[in-house]
Amino acid sequence: MDELMIGGVTLKSRLLLGTGKFARKQIIPDVIKSSETQVVTMAVRRVDLGAKEENILEYIHKDIVLLPNTSGARNTEEAVRIARLARAMGCGNWVKIEVISDNKYLLPDNHETIKATEILAKEGFVVLPYMSPDLMSAKRLVEAGAAAVMPLGAPIGTNRGIRTKELIQILIDEIDLPIIVDAGIGRPSEAAEAMEMGADAVLVNTAIATSNDPINMAKAFSLAVKAGRLAYLSKLGPEKEYAQASSPLTGFLNEGEI
Template identity: 80%
Template sequence: MDKLIIGDVELDNRLFIGTGKFPNKKIIPDVIKSSESKVITMALRRVDLKSKEENILDYIPKDYILLPNTSGARNADEAVRIARLAKAMGCGNWIKIEVISDNKYLLPDNYETIKATETLAKEGFVVLPYMSPDLMAAKNLVNAGAAAVMPLGAPIGTNRGLETKELIRILIDEINLPVIVDAGIGKPSHAAEAMEIGADAVLVNTAIATAGDPINMGKAFNLSVKAGRIAYLSKTAPEKEFAEASSPLTGFLNK
């Protein structure tokens, strides 16, 4: 079987999904089911153990892997505090590091992300850092103890697809950790494209949550990720500059 291994966990589905931006939290369990995702990310600020209505954990089945993120952190220290709080609240030891101090483009701070990753990996967290796709930063994340790297495809929430495709391809070629494309994926075709070039997984939130039918869109992304992975394993045919007929241009008419 083609399993994705992160930390010591084997996953048979390569689509991760988020829980933000849904028009109604009550549909989240149905989206999780249709997407067949096993890893669900959420912002810790949406967890309110005192409020049944606002506690996002009430909408996530218990047998799924929680991937809390450090959304809102502006530096490594804040990200570390959020991660520790998530673990203390019973969210497990997986953590997605998000350190963003840029309010306009919402691009991750790779330097602070590396610092947070090193601290949390030493404490036993399974750290999945969200990053701008830079090879040297990715290598530093590997050395810091990351369990995977999560380069953005385009600025978060833009749905513009793989604008950083060639940079992501370099990470796939050079980094000996799972590469999970995160942010910017807006269509199932974008997800398939990421998988076709060798990404190990994709994380999708906005494109599913803001779709006209989030449940069916979850299903569409599930199928596209599977198709893209099969295409990658099947070794897609090379692109060519000039036309090449699929059938002989000479034959019986010239006999």
């Protein structure tokens, strides 16, 4: 059976879900269900234990693997503190590292991310770093103990698709860790394409959360991820320059009278 192993956990679903930007948090349980996801990420600051605001965890079934992220961290130190906080709060030992000091494109800082990954991996975290697609940085993340690598397809929330295909394909081909395309995926077809390229999983948030119908859009992504994965496993045929008749062209009507 085709399964994905990350941090000792076996996953059947290759679609990871983000929880930001939903107009109504109440819809999240149904979105999770229709997406069939097994891993959900949330900003640690939104896990409000004091509970003046409602706690995002209330909307996530306990069978789901929590992937707290360090959104808001601008450097290694802050990312490490947020990760430890998340674990202390009972979110488990998975963490998605986001170190971002650029407010316009929200692009990750690979250098700080590598450092945070190294520290947290040594502390026993299952570390999934969000990164700018770059082979040498990915190799350093492997050495630093990452459990997967999460390159961006396009800036967060832009729905612009996999604009960094050239670089992500190289990561897929060269890095011996699961590659999870994160950020930028705006359409199910793009999620399918990532999977056809050989990505191990995709993470989607904005495209589902800001759709007119998040529950059905979550299902659409779930189907697309399965489609792309199946196609990858079944091997796509080559592109050809000239046409190839589906059946031989000659000699039908000419062979005799009809």
